[in-house]
Amino acid sequence: MGVFSKIPRLSIRFQSSISKSKQDSYYKMSGNVLNPIHGQDHSSYFGAEIVNRVSFLREDSDFISNSVAHDSTRFIFFDKTNPLINKGGDQKLVMLTNGDHQLGAKESVKKGIFSLESWRKTIEDWSSGNKDQDPGLRDNNMPTFLFLGLEDESVGLNLSSLKSVEDPDNGSEEKYLDYQGRYQGIPYYAVDLSQSTELQNTIINHVAESNGIDKSNLIFSHSRKHYLGFSPKEAALYSHGKMFLDWLSRNRFCPGCGSRVIPIHAGGKLRCTNEETEGMNENDEIQYVCPVRNATVSNVSFPRTDAVVITAITNTERTKVLLSLAKRYADTKLYACTAGFMEPSETVEVATKREIWEETGVVCSDINIVSTQPWPFPGNLMIGCLGVVEFNGVNEVIHLGHDRELADARWFDVGFIKTLINGTNDQTTNPEGLLLPSKESIAFSLIKMVVDQASEPSNKL
Numbered sequence: 001m002g003v004f005s006k007i008p009r010l011s012i013r014f015q016s017s018i019s020k021s022k023q024d025s026y027y028k029m030s031g032n033v034l035n036p037i038h039g040q041d042h043s044s045y046f047g048a049e050i051v052n053r054v055s056f057l058r059e060d061s062d063f064i065s066n067s068v069a070h071d072s073t074r075f076i077f078f079d080k081t082n083p084l085i086n087k088g089g090d091q092k093l094v095m096l097t098n099g100d101h102q103l104g105a106k107e108s109v110k111k112g113i114f115s116l117e118s119w120r121k122t123i124e125d126w127s128s129g130n131k132d133q134d135p136g137l138r139d140n141n142m143p144t145f146l147f148l149g150l151e152d153e154s155v156g157l158n159l160s161s162l163k164s165v166e167d168p169d170n171g172s173e174e175k176y177l178d179y180q181g182r183y184q185g186i187p188y189y190a191v192d193l194s195q196s197t198e199l200q201n202t203i204i205n206h207v208a209e210s211n212g213i214d215k216s217n218l219i220f221s222h223s224r225k226h227y228l229g230f231s232p233k234e235a236a237l238y239s240h241g242k243m244f245l246d247w248l249s250r251n252r253f254c255p256g257c258g259s260r261v262i263p264i265h266a267g268g269k270l271r272c273t274n275e276e277t278e279g280m281n282e283n284d285e286i287q288y289v290c291p292v293r294n295a296t297v298s299n300v301s302f303p304r305t306d307a308v309v310i311t312a313i314t315n316t317e318r319t320k321v322l323l324s325l326a327k328r329y330a331d332t333k334l335y336a337c338t339a340g341f342m343e344p345s346e347t348v349e350v351a352t353k354r355e356i357w358e359e360t361g362v363v364c365s366d367i368n369i370v371s372t373q374p375w376p377f378p379g380n381l382m383i384g385c386l387g388v389v390e391f392n393g394v395n396e397v398i399h400l401g402h403d404r405e406l407a408d409a410r411w412f413d414v415g416f417i418k419t420l421i422n423g424t425n426d427q428t429t430n431p432e433g434l435l436l437p438s439k440e441s442i443a444f445s446l447i448k449m450v451v452d453q454a455s456e457p458s459n460k461l
């Protein structure tokens with residue numbers, strides 16, 4: 001840990017002083033992989049590592065059946081992609097367990113939901129449907145369950161502070177799942193209740209009654225204000241569940257044959273339900289009519305993440321920052337980083353260079369990948385970069401006429417941006433009332449990184 005804690009700072013210095021040297025690209029790459037803006041645990045808002053995804057266990061239906069019914073299992077709930085929150089509480093995201101007294105002291109709901117008959121029945125039905133890959137998995141009142149992962153020692157859980165279910169003297173203490181003596185921890189699930197209003201009401205009533213919470217505070221929120229007010233743990237769990245459930249709910253039909261698809265492997269994949277066959281192939285394998293089912297590898301559909309490049313742009317001396325005002329945010333005066341979707345068969349570096357030129361007309365060839373952040377609106381991975389523009393009378397000239405996405409773009413002095421970051425600006429220093437992106441966004445972290453670099457004398461050429 002000691003060694004790693006020093007490397008991010010070195011990478012910043014490297015980017016600022018020697019990054020133009022092509023022969024050192026290996027070191028540039030190592031600097032890029034290590035994260036100078038989100039600290040050594042690489043966590044960003046929405047991106048904290050809360051669970052070990054143990055993705056290979058999703059297809060183990062015994063594990064899934066055990067974990068979904070375990071006392072310690074944590075559930076978070078959605079109506080489509082809106083999470084159930086308690087807008088009056090310290091802990092915003094409502095999290096429930098099957099068993100009683102499974103959550104830590106700070107977490108308010110102590111009464112388990114396994115006592116609710118309708119929940120117990122739902123778990124049993126879903127568990128057997130998941131095991132059999134039942135075509136009726138998405139019928140009528142069936143919620144969609146998504147296995148998120150195990151909170152285990154790899155993400156900092158202290159197992160010795162809990163008791164395993166095999167422990168005969170478990171009393172009312174918290175427990176953890178022990179699967180085959182190999183995978184031990186607390187399972188997490190996201191559940192989409194949009195198909196079952198009845199179960200939504202049952203869950204909300206349970207939370208309200210067990211905790212004396214006013215029911216009007218328990219809502220499935222569609223407000224980004226709430227999503228940006230979560231704790232880092234809540235933000236990561238929300239983002240993880242939301243992105244998968246969004247993908248599952250948007251994809252109802254097979255891209256190969258148009259038949260219905262169902263979530264299999266506890267929500268990790270979608271499978272076509274078309275069983276129609278047309279004989280055997282030369283290897284004596286059944287040929288399905290559906291081309292997706294016939295594919296040797298991608299015979300299911302996988303979740304998607306859309307890559308977006310986002311860039312803080314500065315000059316070689318680190319005295320200026322180029323920020324832009326999108327037309328759709330023009331009223332808010334929110335000046336942000338250049339950003340855009342990556343295209344197929346494009347490197348991050350080329351996409352970044354292209355986006356900067358298309359939006360601002362500025363020519364920037366020195367691109368460094370800095371860090372990444374999941375952004376669940378709806379399913380993006382933000383790839384944060386630093387672009388350094390060599391001023392020569394041409395490169396830095398702003399021209400908004402190419403793709404016409406921006407209402408404005410300007411080179412700001414770093415000193416001014418620093419006052420916006422520190423909140424020390426006022427009517428005199430910021431007469432236009434310009435704003436920066438929210439602190440939870442990678443855009444803010446990237447802009448702050450440039451300002452921080454400018455403050456370090458060793459970074460100036």
Ligand SMILES: [Zn+2]
Nearest residue numbers: 254257272290
């Ligand atoms: Zn199909």
